[in-house]
Amino acid sequence: MIRFFLQFFLVFALNLGLSSAGRTAEITGFRVVSPGQVEITFASNAGVHYDVLGSEDLRTFTLLTRVPGSREQTRVVVKAQVGQVDRRFFRIRTPQLPPTPEWFHAHGGSGEESHGHYILACEDGGVLQVGETGFLPNSRILAIKLDQEGNLEWRQEYSNRSTGASSHGTYNLGNSVLEVDDGYWIAGAINRNSAAIKVNKDTGEAKFVRTHSNGGYDAYEHMVETDGGLVAVGYTNAEDRENTFFAEGRGYLAFLDPEGSKIGGRSLRDELAQAYRIAKHGQALIISGLVWNEDDNLDFGLLKLNADGSRVWGRLFGGTRDDHCFGMDLGADGSIFLTGHTLSGTVNWQTYTMKLDHDGILQWERKRGNPRGFDPRYIHDEAWGVRATPDGGCILTAGTGDEYRSYSETIGSDVSDQWEVYVIKYGPGGALEWEATYEAEEGDWAGEDLALTLDGGVIIAVDSSQFGFLKLPSF
Known part of the structure; x- marks a missing residue:
């Protein structure tokens, strides 16, 4: 377990046996095998993973691939740019685990506080976070874009005025971005009303805004691009209108054309109380969320639908108490990763993560929490985002801390009621590879979502009363 204390990235680490420092491996052979490809041979050990890094200028090296090591020597073929014709342009190293942060930046909006819900690693190398600024019901949607170095590119707010109305309106929610x-x-x-907002990549200015009244207080949580336009999921008829995560509504699926106009939809109320994430597997749609069970507790819910929205199968996962599903991602082979938090079989809320095959059959599940060793009766570990990793495993982010006035404990420099970002990495078979917590000098941090960046690292959306951006290097 590694704990990081950040004061403009002055880092304090406590090593409890899961960490390893990155080591350089010797390149023993190098040859050009074809235009644009080179073969690298390096000294290695079996059972160890190695990062292959490449550079265009001999100064900055970025991750090309990660490979398992063989006994004594490993050969790997990688892409090479024009001019990368000798070994100086490549390095081999073992990952440093857990990764030490590269940078952190925070930005707010016009409201007293701002809370992000989703983060996207963009095709240009930058990152984009969306959520709200201000508090319900008088919130506004906030989107903030940084470049790959963490510099602010643009910041925009959206509300009912974005539709041409004279007032900002109420219950403006920014839930995700595609x-x-x-x-x-x-x-x-x-x-x-549910909203789909198309924005300019360079400025964030709204190109157009589409709102759809799908029933009561309703919202879109997530969307995916299809051949015919977009498919969005969310909820209708929210009962808990002050909750930006689970509104106690009825699941909903909408089909939109390329301009965001609604061309069809159907209720998912019999399958999901809230549809939270959607992904494509081939032409099929995979949807995750929360569902009420017969004991009036919440379970993880998972659906597979055909492209027209007809049901293929549904799955429920959970125990005897509440299980809240918020994160989903698909691996390259169609494996499905779900994460959230649970009270089933735990003393208090713990992270709950599982891997399923492409048919929704459980491969493994893991519950984990209380990384700082406090009294588990008072610690909440709440996971919100997960990403499949190239090795067949996954990485997730959560917040960890307590919210009880009757309890406060200090262990070393750790204080239980100061919340921290909690990151967990599982291998392909569910083995814990590493975990870490990251904290601010003052105030609370919590991990809200994460994405894998083009350089092989991770960007984490941090709730710090502003939009926090925490960048980790390749791992």
């Missing part, structure tokens, strides 16, 4: 060739689509709600 990149397409000519812009970004923000999924959420404007003035109590």
Whole structure:
């Protein structure tokens, strides 16, 4: 277990046996095998993974691939740019685990506080976070874009005024963002109605805003691009209108054309109380969320639908108490990763993560929490985002801390009621590879979402009362 204390990245680490420092491996052979490809041979050990790094200028090296080591020597073929014709342009190293942060930046909006819900690693190397600024019901959607070095590129707010109305309206929610060739689509709600907002990549200015009244207080949580346009999921008829995560509504699926106009939809109320994430596997749609069970507790819910929205199968996962599913991602082979938090079989809320095959059959599940060793009766570990990793495993982020006035404990420099970002990495078979917590000098941090960046690292959306951006290197 590694704990990082950040004060403009003055880092303090406590090593409890899961960490390893990155080591350089000797390149023993190098040859050009074809235009644009080179073969590298390096000294290695079996059972160890190695990062192959490449450079265009001999100063900055980025991750090309990660490979398992063989006994004594390993050979790997990688892509090479024009001019990369000798070994100086490549390095081999073992990952440093857990990774030490590269940078952190925080930005807010016009409201007293701002809270992000989703983060996207963009095709240009930058990152984009969406959420809200201000508090319900008077919130506005906030989107903030940084470049790959963490510099602010643009910041925009959206509300009912974005539709041409004279007032900002109420219950404006920024829930997620999708990149397409000519812009970004923000999924959420404007003035109590589901919203799809198309924005300019360079400026964040709204190209157009589409709102759809799908029933009661409703919102889109997430969307995916299809051949015919977009498919969005979310909820209708919210009962808990002050909750930006689980509104106690009815799941909903909408089909939108390329301009965001609604062309069809159907209720998912019999399958999901809230549809939270959607992904494509071939032409099929995989949807995750929360569902009420017969004991009036919440379970993880998972659906596979045909492209027309007809049901293929449904799965439920959970125990005897509440299980809240918020994160989903698909691996390259169609494996499905779900994460959230659970009270089933735990003393208090713990992270709950599972891997399923492409048919929704459980491969493994893991519950984990209380990384700082406090009294587990008072610690909440709440996971919100997960990403499949190239090795067949996954990485997730959570917040860890307590919210009880009757309890406060200090262990070393750790204080239980100061929340921290919690990151967990599982291998392909569910083995814990590493975990770490990251904290601010003052105040609370919590991990809200994460994405894998083009350089092989991770960007984490941090709730710090602003939009926090925490960058980790390749791992």
